[in-house]
Amino acid sequence: MADNLLTVRNLSVDIRTSSGTLHAVRDISFEVKRGETLCIVGESGCGKSMTSLAIMDLLPKAAKRNASEIRFDNMELHNKKKTIASLRGDRLSMIFQEPMTALNPAYTIGDQLTEGFRRHRNSGMKEAQQRAEYLLHKVGIASARERLSQYPHQLSGGLRQRVMIAMALMCGPELLIADEPTTALDVTIQAQILLLLSELREEFGISLILITHDLGVVARIADRVAVMYAGQIIEEGPVADIFNDPRHPYTSGLLNCIPLPGKTVPGGKLGVIPGVVPSLIGDIEGCAFRDRCAFAQAQCHQNPPVNQLAQHSWRCIYKEAAHANTH
Structure with a gap:
């Protein structure tokens, strides 16, 4: 679309290790519109930071990036090292996770x-x-x-x-990528930095990709949300849809882990997601969340379809949300 500042299609990042190939990012696609804030959220190790480094062409030497398209303002960046080097730090900027x-x-x-x-x-x-x-x-x-x-x-x-x-x-960038910019800060400073980013985005008309694992941050600043799990985007949509009508069991599980004023009993137990994130080394088939999902079925061993409802999409065999929306 003409109003897309950044378009990413079929992005994958593979890393050679002594145990085999680690599939850190697996065939993800998304867009960022002009003036929009996209939050990429998920557990540690799900591929959020690798996605941002792939866009900026700052991956470690052992990592290999593949994509059918990485387009910024109608300029193709994939396999265009000179082009992206001229943009990086100028029209494309990044705030890294640990300032020290x-x-x-x-x-x-x-x-x-x-x-x-x-x-x-x-x-x-x-x-x-x-x-x-x-x-x-x-x-x-x-x-x-x-x-x-x-x-x-x-x-x-x-x-x-x-x-x-x-x-x-x-240099007055048009797109700013912030990779967990508040992780190392105390709660008071976190709030100040988030407010600052929001004000700067409004003042300078910047598009923002904010990478975080904090859903409270997402609720305050996002226009759209992409939820990542095991290197894939498993749900994406407007922030209101993600919080009020989660369609993927993993998204619903994340939301159930957040205490809600007036609803969560003081001292009561929060929701948990059982199990651990699967290894991304070697071949991966079917839904990566199936071993942790209470609703898994035999067909979850096959690659799940991508369902679409208006601007809301999710990668699951279920088309309806009633089973997942327990928040």
Whole structure:
């Protein structure tokens, strides 16, 4: 569609290991519209971060990416390393999961903020520093000019994450990928960072892919949600549909793990999903969730169909939601 900023079709990521090939991402497809926030949610190890790294072409050497299409603003990026290198850090930016390891401890905050801007905009140091100071102020950092001469270890975790956000915004990106940007922060700072991302998206008209395992975060910020399990997107749709009418048993199980004010009895037990995520090494057949699913049947050993209802899709043999919607 014309209003899609990013289109991904049939993306897979395979990683060579001593035990065999790990199928980290398995044939996923999705779109991100202009100005939209897509949240990719799922348990740790389900392929969320690998998906973001594949889009940015930042996968480890042992990983191999395959896709029929990765298109950004009508530019094909798959197997176009020079094209994506020219976009990365400019029109495409990423906030990494842990700011202390993403920031170089040997360089000042100012050096790291201005490097990409000077490269992509061919600007002088003065202009780059002015841009950096403006964005540090924009993301809520006081005494922005003084911060430029400081090193990462001199900043708190919350300030380092704000620096990472400012760095991602230096060149005015159209698409921002945030890979669990609040994981290492305390609850109060998490809320501040999420509010900041939401405000920046509105102000600068950015499309946002937010990767998280926190459904509370999803409820506050998402327009659409893609639920991943074992390297696949098993359900996708508008945030209201996912929360109010989950169609896949795994999505329903995730929602049942969340305490609800006024409904969850204090001290009562929350829902759990029994079992563990299956190994993604070697051949995978049928529904990967079947061994943990209370509704599994013999046909779940075959690849499940993708059901579609308006903008809501889910990968399950069941077309109806009554069995899964226990939340």
